[in-house]
Amino acid sequence: MPQDVLPETSSLWIFGYGSLVWNPDFSYSRSKVGHIQGYKRRFWHGDNFYRGDKDTPGRVVTLVEDLEACTWGVAYEVTGSQVEESLKYLNVREATRGGYVSKMVEFTPRDQDEDASLALVYIATSDNPIYLGPASPAEIAAQIAICRGHTGHNIEYLLRLADFMRMYCPEVEDDHLFSIEAAALALVI
Numbered sequence: 079m080p081q082d083v084l085p086e087t088s089s090l091w092i093f094g095y096g097s098l099v100w101n102p103d104f105s106y107s108r109s110k111v112g113h114i115q116g117y118k119r120r121f122w123h124g125d126n127f128y129r130g131d132k133d134t135p136g137r138v139v140t141l142v143e144d145l146e147a148c149t150w151g152v153a154y155e156v157t158g159s160q161v162e163e164s165l166k167y168l169n170v171r172e173a174t175r176g177g178y179v180s181k182m183v184e185f186t187p188r189d190q191d192e193d194a195s196l197a198l199v200y201i202a203t204s205d206n207p208i209y210l211g212p213a214s215p216a217e218i219a220a221q222i223a224i225c226r227g228h229t230g231h232n233i234e235y236l237l238r239l240a241d242f243m244r245m246y247c248p249e250v251e252d253d254h255l256f257s258i259e260a261a262a263l264a265l266v267i
């Protein structure tokens with residue numbers, strides 16, 4: 079847990095941009111669609127548990143610093159006992175099993191009447207042992223098309239994220255995501 083998340087924190091925002099946008103799987107008080115500035119979302123992280131295995135790691139998303147970019151997702155506010163419960167759960171799901179590290183970033187809600195707030199986000203960095211790094215949309219799609227793990231097929235992970243963006247952020251262009259989706263669908267249909 080980052081040093082600036084005090085144990086007695088009574089309210090905390092947690093920003094999701096991958097599976098957390100469609101399956102947070104922890105209790106929260108409210109959620110908002112919005113974005114964080116200075117990061118781009120990329121399918122550059124490996125997953126040898128949820129959507130792949132040790133021999134055939136799947137590909138899931140992480141954030142890569144890019145001052146010109148922003149990433150859209152969902153922020154969830156946890157309050158009271160939800161703070162400790164969600165952090166305990168996410169520490170296993172994201173850090174222990176997923177290889178992500180947490181940091182605080184500024185989240186900006188889509189509703190411009192609402193204030194920005196600090197949010198906890200989980201990021202897999204390039205020094206992570208299961209980090210896979212850049213590849214072409216075709217190469218990423220080919221890997222996703224053949225991988226499956228404890229929670230299901232890697233293509234489900236891809237399609238649910240693409241569906242989230244189409245439904246909740248239709249104005250946002252995400253060529254990386256949708257080029258991989260198109261390439262993966264061309265392989266499986």
Ligand SMILES: N[C@@H](CCC(=O)N[C@@H](CS)C(=O)NCC(=O)O)C(=O)O
Pocket residue numbers: 093094095096097098099101124125128129138139140171172175176177178200201229235
């Ligand atoms: N940290 C990102 C990515 C989270 C993510 O996709 N983590 C993987 C762990 S490698 C996960 O929880 N997968 C669950 C699943 O695929 O059902 C987020 O905020 O959504």
